[in-house]
Amino acid sequence: MTVTNAINGLDNLGQFARFVFRSIAASVESCRKSATYPLIWAQMNIIGVHSVPIVMVTGAFVGMILAIQAYDQLAAFGAEEHLGVLINISVVKELGPVLAAVMLAGRIGGALTAELGTMKVTEQIDAIKSMGTDPVKYLVAPRVLACLLLTPFLIIFADLLGIIGGYFVSVIHLGINSRAYWTFSASGVELWDVAIGVIKGFFFGAAIAAISCYKGFTCKEGAHGVGQACTEAFVASFISILALDFALAVFFKAIYNTFWPIKALI
Amino acid sequence: MVAEEKNNQASGINSNGVIVLKNLTKKFGEKLVLDDISLSIEKGKTTVIIGPSGCGKTVLLKHLIVLLRPTSGDVYLDQQRIDNLNEDELNQVRTRYGFLFQGGALFDSISVFENIIFPITQHYKITDWGEIDALVKNKLSMVGLDGFQNFYPAKLSGGEKKRVALARAIALNPELILYDEPTTGLDPIRSDVINELILKLQKELGITSVVVTHDMTSAYKIADRIIMLHKGKILADGDADYIRNHPHPVVQQFIHGQIDDEDLLILQSGETTSPSQFVSQNSKK
Ligand SMILES: Nc1ncnc2c1ncn2[C@@H]1O[C@H](COP(=O)(O)OP(=O)(O)O)[C@@H](O)[C@H]1O
Numbered sequence: 001m002t003v004t005n006a007i008n009g010l011d012n013l014g015q016f017a018r019f020v021f022r023s024i025a026a027s028v029e030s031c032r033k034s035a036t037y038p039l040i041w042a043q044m045n046i047i048g049v050h051s052v053p054i055v056m057v058t059g060a061f062v063g064m065i066l067a068i069q070a071y072d073q074l075a076a077f078g079a080e081e082h083l084g085v086l087i088n089i090s091v092v093k094e095l096g097p098v099l100a101a102v103m104l105a106g107r108i109g110g111a112l113t114a115e116l117g118t119m120k121v122t123e124q125i126d127a128i129k130s131m132g133t134d135p136v137k138y139l140v141a142p143r144v145l146a147c148l149l150l151t152p153f154l155i156i157f158a159d160l161l162g163i164i165g166g167y168f169v170s171v172i173h174l175g176i177n178s179r180a181y182w183t184f185s186a187s188g189v190e191l192w193d194v195a196i197g198v199i200k201g202f203f204f205g206a207a208i209a210a211i212s213c214y215k216g217f218t219c220k221e222g223a224h225g226v227g228q229a230c231t232e233a234f235v236a237s238f239i240s241i242l243a244l245d246f247a248l249a250v251f252f253k254a255i256y257n258t259f260w261p262i263k264a265l266i
Numbered sequence: 267m268v269a270e271e272k273n274n275q276a277s278g279i280n281s282n283g284v285i286v287l288k289n290l291t292k293k294f295g296e297k298l299v300l301d302d303i304s305l306s307i308e309k310g311k312t313t314v315i316i317g318p319s320g321c322g323k324t325v326l327l328k329h330l331i332v333l334l335r336p337t338s339g340d341v342y343l344d345q346q347r348i349d350n351l352n353e354d355e356l357n358q359v360r361t362r363y364g365f366l367f368q369g370g371a372l373f374d375s376i377s378v379f380e381n382i383i384f385p386i387t388q389h390y391k392i393t394d395w396g397e398i399d400a401l402v403k404n405k406l407s408m409v410g411l412d413g414f415q416n417f418y419p420a421k422l423s424g425g426e427k428k429r430v431a432l433a434r435a436i437a438l439n440p441e442l443i444l445y446d447e448p449t450t451g452l453d454p455i456r457s458d459v460i461n462e463l464i465l466k467l468q469k470e471l472g473i474t475s476v477v478v479t480h481d482m483t484s485a486y487k488i489a490d491r492i493i494m495l496h497k498g499k500i501l502a503d504g505d506a507d508y509i510r511n512h513p514h515p516v517v518q519q520f521i522h523g524q525i526d527d528e529d530l531l532i533l534q535s536g537e538t539t540s541p542s543q544f545v546s547q548n549s550k551k
């Protein structure tokens with residue numbers, strides 16, 4: 001039983017790897033063919049533009065909650081003016097990107113899986129093939145590209161609102177000096193921190209789109225099959241976001257440690 | 267009798283058919299759906315595949331265009347093996363086919379007009395929209411739906427969807443058309459329109475058709491050859507008269523729409539309860 005499970009798991013992983021490979025090839029090809037730009041553009045509208053409000057709300061709450069929660073800890077040893085560093089570092093480096101990505105996994109991932117899954121069970125994907133078009137090129141590539149390109153921007157929106165939310169609660173609600181708040185923030189948050197958060201967005205976006213499209217393409221028959229595919233897509237996306245976040249944290253730390261000592265020389 | 271069928275099949279396998287299946291077997295997991303089928307589809311003829319629901323007709327049809335790949339066995343198109351091609355190569359091959367899906371498989375996010383021009387936009391750069399408008403009008407009037415250009419598939423009835431799907435399948439003027447239950451869900455008159463259309467496409471354009479159906483009226487009308495599938499095998503293979511007079515009881519039962527004797531016994535022996543009896547035996551909530 002466990003052996004067959006393990007074999008099935010590996011088989012799925014192998015299939016997923018092949019799907020990702022074909023998606024990457026198709027995406028690269030799409031970038032070079034202007035005929036597919038309208039498709040990418042349409043997906044960017046659906047995926048990106050309509051996600052802005054929800055991502056901004058997520059960011060704002062993250063900033064505000066951090067301010068409320070961290071204030072007491074810092075105030076206990078009289079360091080409440082450093083609140084800005086703590087909030088802004090957390091927002092731009094970790095919580096903004098990860099929570100925005102999770103939000104997107106739910107919003108976009110769910111919609112992508114349901115859409116492609118329905119197309120699969122109503123034979124629309126077979127229909128695309130039967131007319132001599134590659135469904136990976138026609139359906140997957142524009143979605144992956146749209147997600148990959150727009151998630152970093154959405155993360156910037158989340159960061160922005162997180163910073164503003166944190167500022168309002170800290171300065172207006174908790175009465176921290178505005179100048180001190182920004183001075184400490186500016187000295188503590190480097191461009192590097194913001195960049196890491198945004199770069200993560202490319203990986204998160206690509207992972208969400210690839211997983212969701214794959215789950216849609218391999219969806220089982222019926223309404224139940226589509227529902228199940230959506231659930232699996234969200235869970236897989238969520239875990240991948242956390243795993244990627246960990247891997248990238250290790251990777252960027254190594255880079256940072258390598259280049260930090262010579263920074264002074266540059 | 268089994269030997270006779272074998273002979274009949276063997277004579278059917280001349281390798282000069284447009285599409286040839288050799289020893290095709292298809293399993294889904296452990297489930298055997300097609301069992302060692304060999305078949306040659308002749309050019310310019312209409313081959314009808316009949317058989318009970320769930321016997322693998324759709325699966326067989328999808329192998330003819332390699333939408334499904336065989337578990338074992340080969341598929342040939344014009345003597346060229348196609349089941350081992352990669353997807354890009356297959357996409358070239360598939361432009362020679364039209365496929366009408368059982369449920370239509372129209373793209374529901376775009377209009378009827380956009381559905382029909384989909385295969386054209388995928389393979390040609392459109393410069394003359396007037397010509398395209400005329401083409402769509404022509405294809406839609408062939409299925410009796412001119413004027414439906416701006417409708418969305420959700421607004422169409424099942425039969426209308428199927429007819430739009432047929433218009434889409436013939437948009438690129440394919441040389442081979444595969445129909446999956448073209449008349450199911452249509453009233454008898456509309457069904458006959460589709461039958462006439464299939465005949466017309468064959469006669470005037472020399473199109474090769476493979477039609478999956480369990481509508482025997484339609485089968486007798488359009489078929490040059492009828493193949494009956496049963497339990498993953500070809501049970502009968504011949505022209506309409508041959509099938510009509512086929513001695514095998516399963517074939518006779520199927521073409522006359524008769525229930526199996528054993529099933530009939532089960533139905534007759536079981537008692538039927540009237541709704542009032544049911545209510546009296548069960549206290550109401
Ligand atoms: N993709 C698939 N995965 C698993 N089983 C399938 C698949 N497609 C078809 N089958 C099974 O194959 C059998 C034949 O299906 P089908 O060809 O659709 O029947 P029909 O003759 O009614 O068209 C059915 O029992 C069906 O459950």
Ligand SMILES: [Mg+2]
Pocket residue numbers: 323324325368446
């Ligand atoms: Mg079928």
